[in-house]
Amino acid sequence: MRSEPLSYLGDGAGPWEIYLEQVNRVIPYLGRLATWAETLKRPKRVLIVDVPIHLDDGTVAHFEGYRVHHNTSRGPAKGGVRYHPEVTLSEVMALAAWMTIKNAAVGLPYGGGKGGVRVDPKKLSPSELERLTRRYTSEIGILLGPDRDIPAPDVNTSEREMAWMMDTYSMNVGRTVPGVVTGKPIALGGSLGRRDATGRGVFVTAAAAAEKIGLPIEGSRVVIQGFGNVGNAAARVFHDHGARVVAVSDVTGAVYNEAGIDPYDLLAWVRETGGVRGYPKAEPIPQAELFAVPTEFLIPAALEKQITEQNAWRIQARIIAEGANGPTTPGADDILQEKGVVVVPDVIANAGGVTVSYFEWVQDFNSYFWTEEEINRRLERVLRNAFEAVWQVHEEKRISLRTAAYVVAATRVLEARALRGLYP
Numbered sequence: 001m002r003s004e005p006l007s008y009l010g011d012g013a014g015p016w017e018i019y020l021e022q023v024n025r026v027i028p029y030l031g032r033l034a035t036w037a038e039t040l041k042r043p044k045r046v047l048i049v050d051v052p053i054h055l056d057d058g059t060v061a062h063f064e065g066y067r068v069h070h071n072t073s074r075g076p077a078k079g080g081v082r083y084h085p086e087v088t089l090s091e092v093m094a095l096a097a098w099m100t101i102k103n104a105a106v107g108l109p110y111g112g113g114k115g116g117v118r119v120d121p122k123k124l125s126p127s128e129l130e131r132l133t134r135r136y137t138s139e140i141g142i143l144l145g146p147d148r149d150i151p152a153p154d155v156n157t158s159e160r161e162m163a164w165m166m167d168t169y170s171m172n173v174g175r176t177v178p179g180v181v182t183g184k185p186i187a188l189g190g191s192l193g194r195r196d197a198t199g200r201g202v203f204v205t206a207a208a209a210a211e212k213i214g215l216p217i218e219g220s221r222v223v224i225q226g227f228g229n230v231g232n233a234a235a236r237v238f239h240d241h242g243a244r245v246v247a248v249s250d251v252t253g254a255v256y257n258e259a260g261i262d263p264y265d266l267l268a269w270v271r272e273t274g275g276v277r278g279y280p281k282a283e284p285i286p287q288a289e290l291f292a293v294p295t296e297f298l299i300p301a302a303l304e305k306q307i308t309e310q311n312a313w314r315i316q317a318r319i320i321a322e323g324a325n326g327p328t329t330p331g332a333d334d335i336l337q338e339k340g341v342v343v344v345p346d347v348i349a350n351a352g353g354v355t356v357s358y359f360e361w362v363q364d365f366n367s368y369f370w371t372e373e374e375i376n377r378r379l380e381r382v383l384r385n386a387f388e389a390v391w392q393v394h395e396e397k398r399i400s401l402r403t404a405a406y407v408v409a410a411t412r413v414l415e416a417r418a419l420r421g422l423y424p
């Protein structure tokens with residue numbers, strides 16, 4: 001088979017290349033479906049948009065935005081929107097591709113999409129951010145729709161941005177469409193449990209892995225990189241189940257307390273001061289030392305490419321549960337496997353967020369809303385089943401949990417692709 005190379009890639013060592021290597025590792029296990037594997041190696045469509053806004057001082061600023069549909073073989077594109085000064089098209093392509101794999105790995109009826117704006121949101125006022133979000137939503141509006149592409153929060157976006165996106169899309173089409181975006185405020189058709197769902201899912205899948213190796217949660221130590229939506233929720237759920245959060249970092253610094261950090265108290269500090277730095281009930285440690293802290297569980301919950309060949313050998317954790325997307329490079333994966341560290345891959349470990357997004361979407365269509373208890377129960381069931389299926393493949397084929405998750409997911413995506421055929 002001959003395929004022309006893509007012309008719009010990044011620096012050759014970014015998240016897209018990590019994703020491609022993860023796909024290469026699954027191809028030998030795909031049997032007859034391997035002939036369709038190139039489908040996974042290219043996005044279905046990418047959109048680059050100019051986002052001009054008036055700043056508060058009256059001048060005009062331009063930002064670059066993206067929305068990528070990696071694959072829609074199994075359903076509409078689904079995935080978050082990231083605001084970050086270093087977002088690139090190839091990063092968003094990787095994030096969209098990981099959504100394809102994640103949605104298929106847990107059996108959600110979605111393809112994979114992702115969006116981003118290259119902006120430092122800390123440098124914009126709330127009204128500038130609102131204008132940016134509304135203009136970006138209108139620009140990518142040609143791709144959006146509750147049965148076409150459904151955005152959600154990611155790094156530096158939250159319920160507030162989702163409310164603006166839902167309102168902008170609704171104004172543009174002339175009717176209220178709650179199901180076009182998930183992760184919305186409850187008052188606009190959001191779901192109970194969505195805010196903490198990703199962190200809760202990190203706990204559920206880490207606990208499932210811990211059961212397999214006979215590691216108790218109670219009394220275990222937890223180290224968390226990133227104390228945003230995912231990291232702080234994961235910290236609270238681990239703490240609520242009797243684990244001891246001993247070290248936490250964010251973009252401002254890292255703190256350590258062998259006796260345990262109360263994540264509720266740390267969250268109050270972060271809300272007041274803007275970061276973990278200076279937290280008085282723990283000692284400061286260099287950020288680069290975080291991964292070397294002795295612990296049972298390590299939760300990367302910040303950005304891609306954090307666990308690399310340079311630092312993987314220093315990790316002492318027994319289980320890594322990837323809250324972040326793409327935190328571990330393939331080279332680091334190999335080192336961790338050799339060391340016997342169990343890595344619960346992002347496409348399972350952080351799938352709790354999109355799973356409750358799916359529940360939100362279903363609730364919006366039905367205009368009937370479930371209790372938080374119902375949502376958490378269903379979330380746990382979906383993730384436990386997904387984890388169990390992946391674990392079985394991991395044991396049967398003697399491959400890493402990541403490659404096993406890709407076997408499950410790629411098989412579902414490529415079967416759908418093959419059944420649909422190629423021509424309209």
Ligand SMILES: NC(=O)C1=CN([C@@H]2O[C@H](COP(=O)(O)OP(=O)(O)OC[C@H]3O[C@@H](n4cnc5c(N)ncnc54)[C@H](O)[C@@H]3O)[C@@H](O)[C@H]2O)C=CC1
Pocket residue numbers: 153154155156157198225226227228229230231249250251252287301302303304323324325350351353354
């Ligand atoms: N929000 C969600 O529902 C989901 C998020 N994710 C992934 O989880 C990760 C975190 O996302 P959110 O918590 O939503 O973002 P967020 O914006 O709420 O928090 C990000 C956190 O990471 C910290 N951080 C950034 N750079 C860092 C660095 N170099 N070292 C240490 N900490 C650093 C920030 O200070 C902040 O505490 C991302 O990889 C995202 O794609 C995955 C699934 C769903």
Ligand SMILES: O=C(O)CCC(=O)C(=O)O
Pocket residue numbers: 078079080081102150151152153154182183325350351353354355357
């Ligand atoms: O909730 C969603 O739709 C997607 C969340 C997301 O962006 C992710 O899982 O990485």
